[in-house]
Amino acid sequence: MKLWLFGLYGIVGSTAVAGERAIRKGLADTTGLVSELPDFERLKDYAPLEFEFGGHDIRSLDKNLYQILEEHWELNQHFDYRILLRLREDLEKIKAKKGTAVGCGEGVLEELKPLQTLEDEGLTLREIAERVEADLAEFADGETVAVNVASTEPRPEFDPEVHGTLEGFERALRENRTDKITASMIYAYAALKNGIPFANFTPSVGSEIPALKELALKVGVPHAGNDGKTGETLVKTTLAPMFAYRNLEVLGWMGYNILGDLDGKVLAHEQNKRSKIVSKDKVIGKILGYYPYTITEINYFPSLQDNKTAFDFVHFRGFLGTKMKFYFVWDAVDAIVAAPLVLDIARFLLLAKKKGQKGVVKELAFFFKSPMETEEYNTHRQFEMLKDWFNRLVAA
Ligand SMILES: NC(=O)c1ccc[n+]([C@@H]2O[C@H](COP(=O)([O-])OP(=O)(O)OC[C@H]3O[C@@H](n4cnc5c(N)ncnc54)[C@H](O)[C@@H]3O)[C@@H](O)[C@H]2O)c1
Structure with missing residues (x-):
């Protein structure tokens, strides 16, 4: 199974990779992973905790994931350094591909400088989407999932002409409407188009617009979001x-x-x-x-x-x-409470895909602050909803 992270070099993305590797090597236990609770015992038959990783980022692309984790560690000492050392060889093999910062706002443009983005190569929105799609197609197999853990973008005002239908969205891509389309939408679009389940761990728009919900249903792919509920x-x-x-x-x-x-x-x-x-x-x-x-x-x-x-x-x-x-x-x-959820969400979405689910998986609301297509915000009820959904799916 494979997991693609948009924002791979962030502290959440990199800690999710380190955590999965550490557990597989027996250097850490599964504390913090909801998907490892006895309630979800049978998940391992469909989506074991074993991923290959890839991802996009927009900075430090000359570095590998080990160097990035060292930088995060220097500032945070967020887990035992001996674990990181033992993972070195594995993590050095993982490198992010160049992504896009379209519509990411001043926070990203100012604070993450110097940026390395596809738009800097002079690509239009349509071409950027094609590059992201190609990166994903090269990486993916039938058991791949993508999660957005990139920095939070501003939310553009909803425009029915652009965001309301898939046709309108694709027209806006062709017309290079950089005022209406953001990176998280492009990532969601590229993943779904490739038949890859997509989750949005950030408060950015991601796949929540009707245009992308339409795409998910059309290609028969599950998706979930928004904004990890971690603290x-x-x-x-x-x-x-x-x-x-x-x-x-x-x-x-x-x-x-x-x-x-x-x-x-x-x-x-x-x-x-x-x-x-x-x-x-x-x-x-x-x-x-x-x-x-x-x-x-x-x-x-x-x-x-x-x-x-x-x-x-x-x-x-x-x-x-x-x-x-x-x-x-x-x-x-923050990263220690967030990273395991990224792995949980990826596993549950893969289960959903294997069981033929398409469109928004509202039963994953338990993992999100702003869950899509449900008004259930009560954590206790969300957990029951998750367990019922899981039991129904594995029994089917
Ligand atoms: N507990 C939590 O940490 C938590 C909870 C809920 C949501 N989130 C959200 O998850 C996201 C990641 O958090 P973090 O603490 O890892 O932040 P971070 O700043 O450490 O990491 C973000 C990463 O995304 C990259 N990035 C930014 N814009 C990008 C783009 N358009 N394309 C590709 N890469 C891009 C950055 O270069 C950076 O490496 C944030 O949006 C955050 O709000 C975090």
């Missing part, structure tokens, strides 16, 4: 149901996030940050059925590197109208 939002969507079950009224919920590293730098730019805030902010209202006052903030805090910290404050009202407060602090290494 503060995971805790929020696990705790918010408690207030609902106990008939407590949430008056306000403040979530204040600080992080460093590349992701933090990119998210320090207003346009890029907007996509993330929208994704994080709406979950409380969706779970409670009403919208309390919310503050959702993300700020860059360089010295933390990937050690993302979230401070949440909940003001709520109980019996006899009495107001009370609840606080929590989530202090986690």
Whole structure:
């Protein structure tokens, strides 16, 4: 089985590769992987935890994945260095191909300099899409999946002429509409066109537009997204149901996030940050059925590197109208909570493909902050939904 990562050289992408390799070599156990829970025992018959990796990136293309992981390690020490050393030979063989930064916003253009992109070679959108498709076709076999773990893009306004139908989208590619099409859409388009299941681990648009949903159905490929639910939002969507079950009224919920590293730098730019805030902010209202006052903030805090910290404050009202407060602090290494989910999602999507599923797999909502085609944001219910779907599929 093969896994293609858009944004391979990021800390999430590279840590997912290192993790899979470490587990296969017996250097780490499977803690953190949902797909390794006893509930999903039979998944290994369809999608074992064994991948070959490839991917696109837009920087440091002269380096290999081992050198990239060393750079991330220097800043983060995010896992035991002895593991990295033991993986050296394997990781040195993996190199990213040149991708595109079309529509990625000032955050990416400014913070990831010097960029190496296909548009810098003078390619048009149509030609960029063809190059990405060709890279994928060269890499893929019938058991390949692609996940977007590239930096967060701004979300362009929905334009029915371009995003509404596959025909309109392909016309916009031919007309080089760089104002309407972003890298994540091109990646999703190229993967789906190649018959490769696609997941969007970021808040970028990816495959969520009707044009690409149409493509997925036309070619008969499953896809999922958006935005991995790994930290503060995971805790929020696990705790918010408690207030609902106990008939407590949430008056306000403040979530204040600080992080460093590349992701933090990119998210320090207003346009890029907007996509993330929208994704994080709406979950409380969706779970409670009403919208309390919310503050959702993300700020860059360089010295933390990937050690993302979230401070949440909940003001709520109980019996006899009495107001009370609840606080929590989530202090986690972002890539360590994210990377296993990338592998989980890839495995479940491969199962879906093998079982003939096509279009959005809404039952993978458990893994996402902004799940497509479902209003279920409650983590507990999402987990039940995942298990039911899995059991139905393997029994079929
Ligand atoms: N817990 C988490 O870490 C978490 C949770 C949910 C979502 N995400 C999202 O996952 C993504 C990756 O996070 P990260 O911490 O690894 O960030 P990162 O900045 O370390 O990595 C992003 C990588 O993508 C590359 N990139 C940027 N634009 C690209 C493009 N258009 N094409 C190809 N490559 C591109 C960058 O060069 C970099 O190597 C971000 O969008 C982040 O918001 C992360």
